[in-house]
Amino acid sequence: MLSENMQHQVSVDLMKKEDLQEILVIEQASFPTPWTEGMFLDELKTENAQCLVVKIEMNGKAVIAAYIIFWFVADEVHLHNLAVKFEFRRQGLAYSLMTLMKEIAEQVEIKRQTLEVRESNRGAINLYRKCGFVVKGKRSQYYTDTCEDALVMWAEGQQEEQNG
Numbered sequence: 001m002l003s004e005n006m007q008h009q010v011s012v013d014l015m016k017k018e019d020l021q022e023i024l025v026i027e028q029a030s031f032p033t034p035w036t037e038g039m040f041l042d043e044l045k046t047e048n049a050q051c052l053v054v055k056i057e058m059n060g061k062a063v064i065a066a067y068i069i070f071w072f073v074a075d076e077v078h079l080h081n082l083a084v085k086f087e088f089r090r091q092g093l094a095y096s097l098m099t100l101m102k103e104i105a106e107q108v109e110i111k112r113q114t115l116e117v118r119e120s121n122r123g124a125i126n127l128y129r130k131c132g133f134v135v136k137g138k139r140s141q142y143y144t145d146t147c148e149d150a151l152v153m154w155a156e157g158q159q160e161e162q163n164g
Helices: 017-030 039-047 091-107 122-130
Strands: 009-014 049-058 061-073 075-082 113-120 134-143 148-155
Touching: 017 039, 017 061, 017 075, 039 049, 049 091, 061 091, 075 091, 091 113, 091 122, 113 122, 113 134, 122 148
Parallel strands: 075 113
Antiparallel strands: 009 049, 049 061, 061 075, 113 148, 134 148
16 A cells, blocks of 8 residues: 555544644645535534545654545435545555445445546546446536536445446
8 A cells, every 4th residue: 555665554533623734735636626624624514424534654643645525325325525645646545445435334234325526537437437336427517617527426335346
């Protein structure tokens, strides 16, 4: 997951208000229209929201490397937000968080997962496909900042990885 010649302590914790300063930096670097602090605070107060952070111990200090927010809605899991700090990308953190989301959902007997993703976000689409998601629809001009369409992707429980 991380550089082979360095040993780092990695943990997954519940997101806290105190984490938001670091999260907002990652958010702003990751998205054309980043969430605001108020949006994250609303998620932390929402009963059916699951807000998790990956912390990596480096030089005696825990830094937030990634986060995920998803909701349980009826019999489905809806991914709302997922981002990885630039220097920790391409090390399996996003895939691990997606796997954790699925495992948590299965613990409460939820098998269906869904998300929306920018049609131009090839990296995210490839990740989601690797996690078993398939495109099932499109929301026209879903992203108001660019009028870009969103792909609606779904994964069913116990589904194996899908190819391209």
